[in-house]
Amino acid sequence: WVQGFSNKSFGFINNQTVCYPCGNYILFLDVETKKTTALQCQTGPVGAFAANASSEVVAFSDQKLNPIIYIHHFPELNKLTELKGSAQLDYTLLAFSFTGPYLASYSSIPEFVLSVWNWQENILLCSESQPGITATSLSFNPMNWQQLCFVGESSVTIWHIERIEDEHHLKRNPVELPDEQGSISPHEDLFFPVSRSDDPYHGPDLPVSAIAGLV
Known part of the structure; x- marks a missing residue:
């Protein structure tokens, strides 16, 4: 019943x-x-795609150079805006925020650039390159548009969109994933280190800076 569905992206527009x-x-x-309406991409095949039911808008890229x-x-299917970024070959992912006029995009080789736009104002807020990283999923936090979940082939990263007045910056926060056995490798806490048997200090756990002044 879904004519031409290619088992790729889909979404509800309402x-x-x-x-x-x-x-x-x-x-x-x-x-x-069961009525079908079509919107044609005038410049070639459709590339990346995303839909936003709250605003009833759809975003898509074309598959061509730049x-x-x-x-x-x-339902009018009228064009609201065009976003022109630095991508040379293709966009692989698009994602709308659940609140606010924000759109995230990720470009393919050679840039591998994550970008965040204010699509209503046609403004690129911030971007960050991740050379060689292929993305499989991109989504905003439903409760906070300033957090993005970026899933790669072997990594998960939470990106925080930090704002200082009119400037926006992306800050990376990698998520530690378990190994094949489902366990996470222990790592040393540099702020509150674990006491060792050969540690001459036997008092309460204190930050390294405080211990340095006591020993």
């Missing part, structure tokens, strides 16, 4: 309409009436 890319088109399927991100409103 409570009863699902949308997904199909070749040069974004198809909108009303799950109640790709552009287009944002359209449903």
Whole structure:
């Protein structure tokens, strides 16, 4: 019943309409009436794709040199804006924030750049390069648009979007993953180190700076 669905990205644009890319088109399927509406990408096949049900907008990139991100409103399908970044070949992932007019994008080789946009104002807020890292998933924290979850082929990173007045910066916070046996390798806590048998200090656990003044 889903014509042309390629088992890739899809999303709900409202409570009863699902949308997904199909070749040069974004198809909108009303799950109640089974009516399909098509939005054509005029410049070639659709690349990355994301939908936002709260704002009823869809974002997609085209697959061509120096790709552009287009944002359209449903059901009129009118174009709201175009986002032009530094990507040379392709965007692999797009993600809308749950609150606010924000969109995250990730480009493929050669840049591998994570970018955060204010799509309503057509402003690039911040970006960060991750050379050689292929992404598989990208999503905003539903409760906080200033946190992004970035999933790579062998890593998970929480990116914090820090703001100082009108400037925004991305701060990396890697997530430690368990090994094949499901355990996490212990690591030394440099702030509150574990006491060892040969440690001459037998008092309470204190920061390294405090211990240095006591021993």
